[in-house]
Amino acid sequence: MDGGCGGGCGGCSKDDIAVEFGDEPHVLAVDDNLIDRKLVEKLLKNSSCKVTTAENGLRALEYLGLGSDQRNTLEISKVNLIITDYCMPGMTGYELLKKIKESSVLKEVPVVILSSENSPTRISQCLEEGAQMFMLKPLKQSDVKQLKCHLMR
Amino acid sequence: MDVVQLQRQLVDYRTSLYHEGFLDEQFTQLQELQDENNPHFVVEVVSLFFEDSERHLNELTTALEQQSVDFRRVDAHVHQLKGSSSSIGAQRVQQVCIAFRNYCEEQNVEGCLECLQQVKHEYSLVKTKLESMFQLEQQILTAGGSIPM
Numbered sequence: 001m002d003g004g005c006g007g008g009c010g011g012c013s014k015d016d017i018a019v020e021f022g023d024e025p026h027v028l029a030v031d032d033n034l035i036d037r038k039l040v041e042k043l044l045k046n047s048s049c050k051v052t053t054a055e056n057g058l059r060a061l062e063y064l065g066l067g068s069d070q071r072n073t074l075e076i077s078k079v080n081l082i083i084t085d086y087c088m089p090g091m092t093g094y095e096l097l098k099k100i101k102e103s104s105v106l107k108e109v110p111v112v113i114l115s116s117e118n119s120p121t122r123i124s125q126c127l128e129e130g131a132q133m134f135m136l137k138p139l140k141q142s143d144v145k146q147l148k149c150h151l152m153r
Numbered sequence: 154m155d156v157v158q159l160q161r162q163l164v165d166y167r168t169s170l171y172h173e174g175f176l177d178e179q180f181t182q183l184q185e186l187q188d189e190n191n192p193h194f195v196v197e198v199v200s201l202f203f204e205d206s207e208r209h210l211n212e213l214t215t216a217l218e219q220q221s222v223d224f225r226r227v228d229a230h231v232h233q234l235k236g237s238s239s240s241i242g243a244q245r246v247q248q249v250c251i252a253f254r255n256y257c258e259e260q261n262v263e264g265c266l267e268c269l270q271q272v273k274h275e276y277s278l279v280k281t282k283l284e285s286m287f288q289l290e291q292q293i294l295t296a297g298g299s300i301p302m
Contacts, residue, residue, distance in 0.1 A: 035201055035237045042186050042194060089229065116236060138179050138240045141186070 057091030086115040156298035180242030
């Protein structure tokens, strides 16, 4: 068995990933659109991930233990990756990204931004703020494979 | 009709939906996500899409009936509809939404009303077609056959 996902994604199969992690990686997926939540959940489950979904930034922060009234939460849910939609009412994915990167506890968690708009300004803005990747919607199975290879080590 | 004929009918029907632009690649992605653990995944997601879309279309109708149209509200609903239709591969619905959003940006009520009519029409078409397709699939399963990919 080679180094798993070290080089390209050629050898990325479900089995490789399971061996790498032991436990299934836990992904938090944030999107205000119900259909997109259902889709991303299935895509991730098909890639042997444990998935939690949140319908907006506030709920996501609460789940992560960063809610406004959660000062010293001991119960922080362990999450290996956060995938968030960019365009959400209230708190955008970008704003959520910033909050996560400002947190000493969570700033190491990779954050991926999803958007239906291929906007270069939006992309640089997110990458500059520390997003690991920016991906276009709608998400495909091959996108999730790529994600796993590059992010979850 | 025997199973083989039904299967052929389904494949032809599906192909026509792609050719006529009702469905795109994304719908294929959806089908590929279905497996033994979730044998009804496509129907479930599409049903969600129907419910969701109808809600947005109703909201859009109301919003555009107002004396003073709130274009941000209209745009918010069109944005959602565009996203959902894109996610399930309902290409023609998605395309109308793109034009719709442009009219919102221009704050053009006439244009928006036109698009609303168009999107309702396209939605109704794709809904009918998907329902027919699901019915065909059900017939095949009932006849003891399997759904061709």
